[in-house]
Amino acid sequence: MFTRILIANRGEIAVRVIRACREMGIESVAVYSDADRTSLHTTLADRAVRIGPPAASESYLSIDAIVEAARESGAQAVHPGYGFLSENQDLASACDRAGLTFIGPPADVIAGMGSKIVARRLAKEAGVPVVPGETPADQSDASIAAAATTIGLPVLIKPSEGGGGIGMKEVRDGAQLSSAIAQARREALAAFGDGTLYVERLIEAPRHVEFQVLADHHGHVVHVFERECSIQRRHQKVIEETPSTALTPALRERMGAAAVAVARATGYRNAGTIEFLLDGSGDSAPFYFLEMNTRLQVEHPVTEQVVGVDLVRAQICIAAGEPLRWTQSDLRQRGHAIEARIYAEDPISHLPQAGPLLLYREPSMPGVRVDSGVREGADVGVHYDPLLAKLIAWGETRDAARRRALEALRNFPVLGIRTNIPMLVELLEHPRFIAGAIDTRFLDNEAAALAARLSMPPPSEVLAIAAVAQSTGGFAATRQSATRPDLDPWSSLRGVRV
């Protein structure tokens, strides 16, 4: 086992890995930019190495700086966390060359899964369905129309060389097919100088369901069940949970087997996640391989709470060459867990927020876990991801977990900068969320209604609290009063009527 690990990340995930190291008797080495000199992860680690100025490109994304920090600090392994360099094969290769263990899959697997074309081919070869689609060799209108008919309506016709939704046409009705093809071709030529078209089955209102896998260096691969991640806004996940309300035992078994098959086909090592699009629900619902994330996921704690597996510990053990501690049949789901991501963003405009955390108090109650990268008094900057913390609630049932998450969020005051906590409260109370009737378009469709409910002016009791807070000189004064009873204007009062 390693005696010292460098964590090439910041924020809540760096804190998560530092804690795992400490529990395992491993020294942790944090890296920090100038913006993170006093951040939680920097001060919590056993050692900390400065790696550059605030700009991520010159610090957390600098492979040279990170490998040098590992060498300088005598670390034997590097944990990349998520984001930043976690899916960069060059960091994995650089670690290999420097004699460091990269806590993740081999560099060539990262490279392969980073290519949509290679990943799709490997999944197909492993017998795992991908979203049906093709670029017909014969690009005549008739041949494109024939391909659309073969794939089955509704379809998406899009430029083969495209991106960003340009030239993308949804076709639901065969009568619209020829005009859609002509239009997509014109737009493709205009935008990309290439009229080659790709035809793909349109999955309307799919669910995003992913499977956690663990693979060791001894040929063992297990899946650690699913996570439902359909509550997202423009591909940014907001709420994740497990189990998924859409999965039956039979469907779960099929998807789990598919996930393991993809992991085996790629020669995967360590923790990874296979993302699927799920079309509907029930035993025979079709699902399609989307992509593989070759790293730890932000939402890994819901799996940990429900399956009782410490995924970060498992990553470290696998990287140290230990065999998996479980066979597939050892792993069971117990109860339900929901994660809510706390972002430093305006809940209405969704703009990232920066400023001081004047007050930041994490809730502490049964079944609730908070993975956080900040503390009260910290300054939230503009340089990095706006994720402040994750709140994870476990319950015997989905509704128990939901109610716990709700109660915890109602007791999670963050003041000084706007966060999405008020929006999360609304979401967890939404009838469609309560019913589990969610898909990836849910949040985008509901955004306006949620914003309207959040825009209400302060009620009178809030104005009363504000008036008392102002008249007592704010938080600093009340803190002083608490420690200096002789100065406390409130000490002679039972309360203040307003």
Added chain:
Amino acid sequence: MSNRADDDRPEVVPLGSGRYQLNDRGAHRLAYAVAARDTWVFLDGRVFVVPAAEGAARRATTDDDTALMAPMPATVVSIHASPGQNVARDEVLVTLEAMKMELPIKAPRAGRVTAVTCRQGELVQPGVRLMEIDYGS
């Protein structure tokens, strides 16, 4: 601060460290608040940012920083300084009452009172001048 317990309006009890208990006809709710440039209030998962006062906001947009202004609609309870008097920083110059609470209005810096522009018992609106102070330079 005064406390008039003879009615059933909501009561706010500071608990320290930014915590406040809201008592409304026997029901208790915990709130959190911080008064910075604006006042931030957290109640039941909702966050409200209450401007320090209309007056304070207006003061920030004028060049006139010699005037001491009312931060909210209030009644002038007492005036503690008179023209020509030297005052120290944080000395209470005027006491207002609003929402059944007395609010001490303090000198932001040391200076000399040049004019008193409010009367005892007067109802003042946010941004209304209470006093003029010469802070020297």
